[in-house]
Amino acid sequence: MGMYSEYSDSELIELLKSGDRFAFTEIYNRYWSVLYAQVYKMLRDEDEAKDVIQEIFSKLWINASAIKSNHNLGGLLYTAARNKVLNSIEKSRVRHDYAKSIAAFVSETDPDTIDKLDEKRLSKIIEREIQSLPPKMREIFELSRKENLSHKEIAEKLNLSDQTVKKQVQNALKIIRPRIEQIGFSLAILIILR
Structure with a gap:
């Protein structure tokens, strides 16, 4: 597993696309905490935040073959997290702090990694x-x-x-x-x- 930590994101994506579980684990370890911090900031609920992150990584594994090799992996995951929370806002009358904290999430994330709504x-x-x-x-x-x-x-x-x-x-x-x-x-x- 040691060598995987030395791979770039694009190399990990290539390995992930071929079904490499170690590459998936490395991506998971590399991005879990930063994504969790951002999603928790939006949801203010540990369990909900963990559920969102779990779903994002599950979809990443399932849809790996469709990812473009040159895709910005961080941007892909940040966008998935933001969209998941926005879907919650659309579908239910959500607690006010959901909406309140999205502004912080968007402003703190590199705008180049966020696609326009x-x-x-x-x-x-x-x-x-x-x-x-x-x-x-x-x-x-x-x-x-x-x-x-x-x-x-x-x-x-x-x-x-x-x-x-x-x-x-x-x-x-x-x-x-x-x-x-x-x-x-x-x-x-x-x-x-x-």
Whole structure:
């Protein structure tokens, strides 16, 4: 096993692709602790973090033959970890600290190793946040953002004052904006929630 520790990541990938279990063990030992630290930072739960890491490495072994030889192994594993947590955010109403700590994860990871998030995924997360707004606020916000009605048009439609409409839109943004920004999408939010 000693010689495996001297192999580069790309050499280990080549061996892994041919079904070399020692190469897999070396990758596991090389990346487990750094990945665990990052995932734990997102989930704040030891067991959940370990489950995520276990799944990432299981998939790495199962899908080894599909990995490109020149792939950045660290980037591949970091991206898998981040996507796994984002999937959790999309599928369930997750504890607030999930989202809160993703920003730290993204900012501390080399941007070159992180592929850009799919806009569809971002829209889905934002849509879930909109759906969680109080009913009246949500209705006003959707008329403003989805139907592009002015505050005056919304006020007339719902028999409210312009000021009430303006306040409700501002309040909706105050709720949604920090949540999305905490996930590390401050640029995208300028476009989607402008």
